[in-house]
Amino acid sequence: MDAKALLFDRTHILRFCRARKFDVVKIKTMLGDFAQWRADQNIDVLLDTWHWPRLDYFKTLYPHGAHKTDKLGRPLQIERPGVADLDAIFRDVPPDELIRNLSWQCEWFVYHVYPSCARTYNLPVDSTVQIFDLTDGNVGKMMSRQSLRLLKMGAKIAQDYYPETMGACYVVNAPMLFSALYAIVKGFLDERTRSKVRIIGSNYQAVLLEAIDADNLPAFLGGNCTCSHVQGGCMVSGAGPWNDYVTVNREIKHKRELEEAKTEELKT
Secondary structure, X not given: OOHHHOOOOHHHHHHHHHHOOOOHHHHHHHHHHHHHHHHHHXXXXXXXXXXXXXXXXXXXXXXXXXXXXOOOOOEEEXXXXXXOOHHHHHHHOXXXXXXXXXXXXXXXXXXXXXHHHHHXXXXXXXXXEEEEEOOOOOHHHHOOHHHHHHHHHHHHHHHHHOOOOEEEEEEEOOOOOHHHHHHHHHHHOOHHHHOOEEEOOOOOHHHHHHHOOXXXXXXXXXXXXXXXXXXXXXXXXXXXXXXXXXXXXXEEEEHHHHHHXXXXXXXX
């Protein structure tokens, strides 16, 4: 695949430019590698064709999900590795499926979630705010060879193929031993990514609430939201403006627009 054939707008291009500090040669190389990866992995059709039968089960093993936005309109991606059942994940979930699902998630954020948030708030939204809750985390298991291998593979996809999509990252309830794990993990991360990571212990609520409205932050992180209308609460509700939109041929459309268009079509 030629890089010129990629479905890019100026925001996409700018991400790659920032990631390579506007070095034209490095940008061309990065885009070429990205184009080849998309062709090899058939990424262009992933958003419309990927369905993972294990997803609901995986979410019980590794609670995570998109949930509302910060004060800048950026979507929150909340993950709870502290309570993850790592043994079951490595026993029951093939690594290639995890990576495929991560690729789908990156596509979903870039082509659906960010445009939905941008249109809803009339703000430039092109990145995610990630929150990792390490409550009850077993650092020893997180440092296993299998865990670090998956982390490294995930970091490569995010940084090489979806650069500059992490606007901020908060690691909360980090145990004292986490510093040993992060010393390894940060070796997978580029300098710009590392600069966006804040590692906080148990006194994190004020930091999060400075960036996120209390009504958008789950109660288990110090906010007011419980998503009590959904069994499983905030981690499975998927609450956010992206639910009001659909993506048609990589173009975002509000559901109301489609309903109005359908009504007009019926009139004629």
